[in-house]
Amino acid sequence: MALLEVENLQTHFRAPDGVNRAVDGLNFHVNAGETVAIVGESGCGKSVTAMSILRLIPEPPGKIAGSIRFNGRDLLKLSDREMRAIRGNEISMIFQEPMTSLNPVLTVGRQIGETLRLHQGMSKSQAEARAVEMLKLVGIPEPERRVKEYPHQLSGGMRQRVMIAIALACNPKLLIADEPTTALDVTIQAQILDLMRDLKHRVGAAIVIITHDLGVVAEVAERVIVMYAGRKVEEAAVEKLFRSPRHPYTQGLLGSMPKLGSSLTGDETRLQEIPGLVPSLKRKLDGCVFASRCAYATDMCRKVAPALEEKAEGHIAACHYAIKEAVAA
Amino acid sequence: MSKPILEVNDLKKHFPIRAGFFGGITGHVYAVDGVSFSIEKGETLSLVGESGCGKSTVGKAILRLFDITGGQVVLDGQRIDDMPAGTLRPMRRRMQVVFQDPYSSLNPRMRVRDILAEPIRNFGLAKDAADIERRVGDLMDRVRLPRDAVNRWPHEFSGGQRQRICIARALAAEPDLIICDEAVSALDVSVKAQIVNLLQDLQKELGLAMLFISHDLAIVEHMTHRVAVMYLGRIVEVAPKRQLFAAPKHPYTEALLSAVPVPEPGAARDRIILKGDVPSPIRPPKGCRFHTRCPYAFDRCKQEEPVLRQTEQGHWSACHLHDRPAAENPLAGERGAAVLAHH
Numbered sequence: 236m237a238l239l240e241v242e243n244l245q246t247h248f249r250a251p252d253g254v255n256r257a258v259d260g261l262n263f264h265v266n267a268g269e270t271v272a273i274v275g276e277s278g279c280g281k282s283v284t285a286m287s288i289l290r291l292i293p294e295p296p297g298k299i300a301g302s303i304r305f306n307g308r309d310l311l312k313l314s315d316r317e318m319r320a321i322r323g324n325e326i327s328m329i330f331q332e333p334m335t336s337l338n339p340v341l342t343v344g345r346q347i348g349e350t351l352r353l354h355q356g357m358s359k360s361q362a363e364a365r366a367v368e369m370l371k372l373v374g375i376p377e378p379e380r381r382v383k384e385y386p387h388q389l390s391g392g393m394r395q396r397v398m399i400a401i402a403l404a405c406n407p408k409l410l411i412a413d414e415p416t417t418a419l420d421v422t423i424q425a426q427i428l429d430l431m432r433d434l435k436h437r438v439g440a441a442i443v444i445i446t447h448d449l450g451v452v453a454e455v456a457e458r459v460i461v462m463y464a465g466r467k468v469e470e471a472a473v474e475k476l477f478r479s480p481r482h483p484y485t486q487g488l489l490g491s492m493p494k495l496g497s498s499l500t501g502d503e504t505r506l507q508e509i510p511g512l513v514p515s516l517k518r519k520l521d522g523c524v525f526a527s528r529c530a531y532a533t534d535m536c537r538k539v540a541p542a543l544e545e546k547a548e549g550h551i552a553a554c555h556y557a558i559k560e561a562v563a564a
Numbered sequence: 565m566s567k568p569i570l571e572v573n574d575l576k577k578h579f580p581i582r583a584g585f586f587g588g589i590t591g592h593v594y595a596v597d598g599v600s601f602s603i604e605k606g607e608t609l610s611l612v613g614e615s616g617c618g619k620s621t622v623g624k625a626i627l628r629l630f631d632i633t634g635g636q637v638v639l640d641g642q643r644i645d646d647m648p649a650g651t652l653r654p655m656r657r658r659m660q661v662v663f664q665d666p667y668s669s670l671n672p673r674m675r676v677r678d679i680l681a682e683p684i685r686n687f688g689l690a691k692d693a694a695d696i697e698r699r700v701g702d703l704m705d706r707v708r709l710p711r712d713a714v715n716r717w718p719h720e721f722s723g724g725q726r727q728r729i730c731i732a733r734a735l736a737a738e739p740d741l742i743i744c745d746e747a748v749s750a751l752d753v754s755v756k757a758q759i760v761n762l763l764q765d766l767q768k769e770l771g772l773a774m775l776f777i778s779h780d781l782a783i784v785e786h787m788t789h790r791v792a793v794m795y796l797g798r799i800v801e802v803a804p805k806r807q808l809f810a811a812p813k814h815p816y817t818e819a820l821l822s823a824v825p826v827p828e829p830g831a832a833r834d835r836i837i838l839k840g841d842v843p844s845p846i847r848p849p850k851g852c853r854f855h856t857r858c859p860y861a862f863d864r865c866k867q868e869e870p871v872l873r874q875t876e877q878g879h880w881s882a883c884h885l886h887d888r889p890a891a892e893n894p895l896a897g898e899r900g901a902a903v904l905a906h907h
Contacts, residue, residue, distance in 0.1 A: 276752040390841040420614035422838045425823035429837055450825030473829040491757035493786035495824050498806045506761055509754035512722050
């Protein structure tokens with residue numbers, strides 16, 4: 236059994252001019268200890284998926300349907316109280332903005348200790364000792380001094396390390412990281428990615444990383460889910476996805492990124508463009524969600540939504556025309 | 565060689581820090597502290613570096629969005645940094661800017677037609693109303709937007725389309741130089757590619773010089789002719805792009821290149837992970853400003869600040885390692901291939 240099984244997740248928001256189908260029928264699973272990346276552009280529903288798993292979507296205007304089974308329990312059926320016992324304990328989350336997600340008027344140590352005292356019933360002094368330990372674990376120098384400092388006294392990279400320390404304090408089984416390095420500079424991003432890789436081996440938590448940066452995906456993920464307009468369009472192991480993307484959207488995304496080192500190989504081509512815009516999520520789409528921007532789209536694509544099919548072993552894509560390899564039955 | 569369109573000599577911008585009841589000056593932020601470079605006609609120079617290195621301040625100082633503390637800015641042979649406002653005005657037309665955020669850089673209460681007509685009117689570029697209308701239409705064609713969209717408001721456009729409007733507005737003044745300050749950073753991957761292609765096409769069509777300020781090295785490598793790397797208010801390396809990416813001569817450039825995640829799973833690279841954070845530009849370190857994070861720093865780096873020197877034709881770097889024999893200089897060979905790991 237997988238650690239997390241998301242089935243037919245539908246997160247819709249009521250808006251004055253219709254229903255916004257931010258996530259529309261998403262299925263995926265995460266195994267224990269695995270790193271899964273969810274990629275896509277803004278508005279594809281990747282962050283809403285994360286918020287739905289933790290039930291952080293305000294209802295109304297939001298509405299979550301489907302099922303999210305974590306360790307066999309459906310999170311959507313739990314009471315608020317039961318859910319609170321899971322958040323920050325068994326499932327924790329790292330957000331993009333380390334400045335706005337930390338409380339500016341509490342010391343770093345108090346914020347790390349808060350989860351420990353709440354979930355693990357530690358005393359104040361135990362929690363503080365553990366907070367120092369956690370800061371050491373995430374590589375903050377002089378943890379004994381830093382634990383007494385406030386967020387504004389730390390740099391962006393250090394704040395993100397503190398966020399990771401808070402998230403890992405209770406030894407969660409699942410860590411959701413929503414664009415954990417997007418707000419950081421490249422050299423700091425490299426430090427944080429390195430830290431996440433290292434911690435994964437030491438802590439053994441499964442990680443769902445949400446990002447728009449395919450470079451980050453290639454660095455940390457084992458399996459990748461590509462989302463577009465609220466749906467999953469492709470899923471594969473990371474090497475497979477980058478080596479032979481099946482869905483035209485994934486191909487377009489990879490082609491539209493300039494490669495570092497392009498001047499060395501001498502092939503200075505134009506970047507591949509994906510024409511047009513993401514369709515409005517307020518209208519019900521009958522056909523393929525990507526049909527309006529796809530170079531290969533036919534009438535069939537505009538009428539019939541393609542199902543997610545296994546195109547090669549462990550490689551799923553939702554496209555009528557993606558090449559299919561013989562899959563051993 | 566032709567005369568450069570833009571020359572920047574020893575540019576300095578120090579922001580005073582005021583504190584206390586009387587607002588006395590208690591210190592300075594040394595945002596830009598002695599930067600020199602030049603841009604030829606039709607050339608793209610990229611300024612790269614991490615946040616707080618002063619790259620945007622350089623752009624704003626050239627545009628004279630504030631007065632500079634020291635140095636010179638020379639546009640097409642004329643010094644503009646100390647020019648009085650009246651004579652500066654026609655020079656302002658010749659340098660235009662595209663900012664990062666297309667949402668906040670367009671007036672929400674102006675139609676696209678008025679946004680584009682404003683610079684044409686301000687600088688008296690059109691003969692009459694019909695001429696303005698014709699020019700606005702041409703601008704829409706240039707940035708591949710439909711002509712009938714001129715009657716719409718900024719909020720009716722997507723981020724990428726708005727950035728096209730910002731580019732059209734910059735072109736309306738018929739500039740010689742465009743400064744793009746993180747102009748594609750806020751856009752999604754697929755839209756970013758559209759705007760990058762557009763900027764490249766426009767540069768070829770119109771022969772524009774461009775100062776491309778960005779932190780995204782892959783985009784820079786794709787777009788630019790030359791690259792200048794900044795760290796804490798100084799340029800540490802300038803080179804034609806091929807040379808810079810193949811053989812970085814400054815340890816910071818090398819680390820920066822190796823830190824960029826590449827979309828190739830399992831790529832074997834010599835990753836250099838810099839320790840710690842960028843020091844504060846209020847109290848930049850003595851000696852080489854990079855010595856606190858440099859993996860190769862030695863005693864001299866803590867004492868003496870290295871100056872930019874030419875190591876190859878057109879390739880300048882500021883590092884003491886180049887005074888050492890080649891065998892002891894880790895940056896002597898072609899390091900780029902190893903940190904980029906493509907082959």
